[in-house]
Amino acid sequence: MPLSTPVARKEMHTRIVTCKGYLREDDLWDIEGHMVDTKPYRFENIDRGGHIEAEEPLHGMWIRLTINDRMIVQDAEASIDFSPYNHCPKINPDYKKLIGLSMGLGWNKQVRTLFRGTAGCTHLTELLGPMATTAFQTVFSGRNEGRKVEGKAEMGIKPKERPALLNSCHSYAPTSPVILRHWPDYYEGDEDL
Template sequence: MPPAHPSITRRPLHRRALDVQVFARDDGLFDVEASLSDTKSHDVPLAGSTRKAGDPIHEMQLQLTVDAQLTITAAASDTRWMPYAPACGEHGDAYARLVGLNLMKGFRQAVTDRLGGTQGCTHITELCQILPTAVIQALAGSVIDTREGDAAGNPPYQLDRCHALRRDSATVAQFYPRWHLSAAPASTAS
């Protein structure tokens, strides 16, 4: 992506990298491995020492196991690089509180309720927020039916969840005609 102001010289300061990988297991479950890392392009003083350029400020991982309905059956976290060692990593098994949550049903708010603020690590809790769409994307078309909807007659999950897939859009009319909603007719004044 080109810079917003191409005539201005820029220098990198900070990079946050997020990574989510999803694996199918032989037992029908799915493992989710998510990570967050922060690095600086320059040395920075940090908690009484100096963190060298390129060494992580943060490097955290979250591992989940989910079933085909996207309910979390196991969860754990690991903090490998942190600014305030060992305190940053001393949240114990706080992320085990994710077990029982469903990625498609109120997950983000439940994470905030269970792990927001001082109940967990700010960065791992933020990492949780990207998991629903990442896991849905991983399972779309194979585990999650993205064409026909569910057994109760509801439309596919992704419809009405973004601008392009509004049920009254041309995209839905073309690719999901069964689920397309025509625009409501204009009312006529009498």
């Protein structure tokens, strides 16, 4: 169901974030994030020759993280194709600091600590949030496709092991019919669903 009809309005800014996950031939995973900001009008900008045209990217940024099956970052690369200042791309090499971090619990906090304030690019750092959920979806779906992952069960979860997804969102609440269907040992709701 779409959103309700808005009041009359004028578009002022568009941000497009695209995240993709890939299984590499060396059995590692690449997670790529791309962000583009545009405006529907021309505006002044000294570093870009005096102005930025309407619909020309104000920001155009990429990050690629290579991770293993445990979602530990093995390599990191950042690239800024478009930015409002010529100085912005100088931060790209600093994103190598992500190597060795786990994209699991605490990821966003670690990222905010590493790249707080002048230690990072606000937009590259923001991109790392949706990349983490993309990584989870990529690795989890790869496991579900029957790929053997470091000796784990086909679904990535042993039958009596507490599901990692438990309490992670509304549908994974212990009282949800989703938990009853997939992990009945962890279901805490009304059995009469």
